[in-house]
Amino acid sequence: MRILEERIRKDGIVRAGNVLKVDSFINHQMDIALFEEMAKEWKRLFARKNINKILTIEASGIGIAAIAAREFGVPVVFAKKAKSINLDSDNYVTKIQSFTHGKIYEVIVSKKYLSPEDHVLIIDDFLANGCALMGLLELVERAGATVEGIGVAIEKGFQRGGDMIRAKGIQLESLAIVESMNAEDGSIEFRK
């Protein structure tokens, strides 16, 4: 998606260790007008799918998912990092390894909000090694719901997550796929 690629080139910051910072428009400050363009693109790409729910994971997926859900006219469920004494005991649980934070954490979705009747579009901001999305896929599978597709803002095409998900036959629509990036000169190449 051209406007997202252009924005990443303009405002993304490449750091050593294949870190791409998009804090200024995606995951700390959020450019809602850009999110609307992304939502419209996903709506076009998933037009043939019958989607009744969007699933994402806290925290940085929530804003994109909310704007996408408005476009699709469906509710959002966000998987929570397990910790709250407010949560019911009746949850689907999975473990996700976070390379960013260097630990494994438990993620839950209440059994009330995912069921075999649900046709789910999963939305997230980043896809790299795929751990977060594999966790969300596991939660959907446990609920007996159907995954209709996955929409990702930025995929790191040089990490294995995208291939893993496409190998499962799932329609994965990454709006920008970074093929390579260079921390020394800040350059970024996107997949054609």
Added chain:
Amino acid sequence: MRILEERIRKDGIVRAGNVLKVDSFINHQMDIALFEEMAKEWKRLFARKNINKILTIEASGIGIAAIAAREFGVPVVFAKKAKSINLDSDNYVTKIQSFTHGKIYEVIVSKKYLSPEDHVLIIDDFLANGCALMGLLELVERAGATVEGIGVAIEKGFQRGGDMIRAKGIQLESLAIVESMNAEDGSIEFRK
């Protein structure tokens, strides 16, 4: 706001210890159509204010803030719980006590995304003792930005947070104010 009060009466669950669960439409599953009605109401209530940014805190404020920001035509910044190795060192930091999770945590906003030029509307899902909002107010003050108002979905009117904030002379617009609730019969009374 009548439709929010009616929804809380219909789908909110009152638990012992003054816990009000609104998981099914606000902070686990999110009813985006309801959020749009809330956003329009805040737009009406803050029509005289010149707002250029919405500030919220992860995680459950983000969805409401994103939909509100679309209505106002401004970006969102969400304060982050401090932990990520991806974050810059150049942040405003404050401590917030969470009664829900029984601990104190640090919350940050990058200095790049709050500045003296900003006229900020703070949005959050809940107001009870006011700890989270007082933390956000402190971040705005440190940045030298101006708070134009605070929009809250549900205020627990029997806790002190609302009074504390109104005593500061800040325009606080809570769309539903719970005056009392009863875990035995599940009843909820709203402030007129």
